[in-house]
Amino acid sequence: MIEAPRPRASSASRITLRTADAAEAKKLHALITANREEGHLLPRTLGELAVHANRFVVAVRARRIVGCAELAPLSPHVAEVRSLAVDRQARGARVGVMIVEELRRRARREGYEKLCAFTHAPGYFSQMGFSIVPHSWLLEKIFTDCVKCPHFRTCGQYGMVVPLDTARENAVHIERSDTQPAAAPLA
Incomplete structure (x- = not known):
């Protein structure tokens, strides 16, 4: 059986990633609100999105x-x-x-040790290397956001974490200062 060649991706279907800017806050708000209405996200205000737009990857x-x-x-x-x-x-x-892979790269570059997510779709994040953890393992999240959430005591989201290998990003190559050859390995 001969298969037809697959069509090439057109430039219209090409995805590019970049940092958002404050002028795009309304577009971010519309996209987040549409996903929230499907039950996927917590609400975000237009004001907070404008303030934090530069932390978004689009x-x-x-x-x-x-x-x-x-x-x-x-x-x-x-x-x-x-x-x-x-x-x-x-x-x-x-x-x-x-998007998550780009955030992971940025988090590594900025020196974070781990990246977390709170989600109703743990399978999605586990495919990207995240592991489910008890909420109590993410006290930073609890004290920053969760205590203010109306769903705090009845949260249906899963806490998930992926460790970041910051050593790779921040590796320092030390040149040997002596002229002695390295010892030969033992046979």
Whole structure:
């Protein structure tokens, strides 16, 4: 059986990732609100999105934002993937995975030791290396956000964490200062 060649991705279907800016707060708000109405996210105000827009990574296709998420610092050691939202028409194209991977790179570069997420879809995050943990393991999140949430005592979200290998990003290469050859390995 001969298969037909797969069509090439057109430039209209190409996804680019970049940092959002405050002028895009309304677009972020609309995307997050649409996902919230489907039961995926907690609400965000337009004002807070404008203030924190530069912490968002957006996925853009054909000059249109089709996905977003915030890298929210919780402590000097922990950052959160917050408000991960993908336009309904862009789902299935790995947009969310691309955004989370970019947030992971940024978190590593900024020196965080772990990245967390609170989600109703633990399977999605576990495919990206996150593990389910008790909420009490993420006290930074609890004291920053959870205590203010109306669902605090009845939270249905899963706490998830992925450790970040910051050693790779921050490796310092030390040159040998002596001229002695390295010892030969023992046979």
